[in-house]
Amino acid sequence: MPELPEVETTVRGLSQVLTGEKIIEVKVCRSNLRRPIPYDIQERLIGSTIISFDRRAKYGIIFNDREDALIFHLGMSGRWKINPETIEKHDHFILKTENNRCVSLYDPRRFGSLDLIKTKDLLIWPYFKKLGPEPLTGDFNLEYLKSRLARSATSIKKLLLNQQVVAGVGNIYACEALYQAGVHPERSGNSLNKQEIASIIEAIKEILQKAIAEGGSTLKDYARPSGELGYFSAQFKVYGKEDALCECGATIERSVMGGRSTFFCSSCQK
């Protein structure tokens, strides 16, 4: 589920209910997500006040007044519930605040993660250090991507999923962006000309922005923290549409690239 737009939506939702809140209770119901939740997370969070939020790639960041950054990754199936009515089997981590607000991290597959890092160490945190540029900033531009793709015989689809090439694009938006750019997913990085690379950049930025504006995509288990659903999934042109007709009249195809489903129209994408 959660690619950049969904994480951005989640961060905004959490920010609305938690900014300025003092944490009075922290529960770790299950400590082994992708990696263990830090053993000292309770003593470091309890009594602190949440001051701000940020997002890097598909990671959400919650800052407190002790210069600690709580970093979450939602993996494939994670989401935050706000003021949950009941605590279920897969609610692994719960925060309660002074004003009686409660959030829980729900993640059945446990591919997500929670880390607590000193703010000053964020730039050298290994998981952040290797990330490529944020797609919605000026760092993700023609000059950069051209040089990054020029030395790679890997397919453009796999390159877009590589977080070191561009941070935050996942399987859905990679498929949709390549469709919009008119570039076939199997094309190798070093086969793309300047115009095609420019189209890909433009498509990624546009699609991510649209998806954020729509509150992310809704698939099987995604909801905004408030419980509302996102609407971007209604705008998918190719993702999940194998055998359906493209707007051009051709049939949308599916193949597996790097173990991930890839959807495209070989008539529109060359």
Add this chain to the structure above:
DNA sequence: ACTGGCCCCTGTACGC
């Protein structure tokens, strides 16, 4: 230095 392949884990959908 890159690459492909495998693995983590649970829930759901579908075919027999």
Add this chain to the structure above:
DNA sequence: TGCGTACAGGGGCCAG
């Protein structure tokens, strides 16, 4: 109805 199988939005790690 029930069971086995395939598949799902992510990414780390390893061997080659």
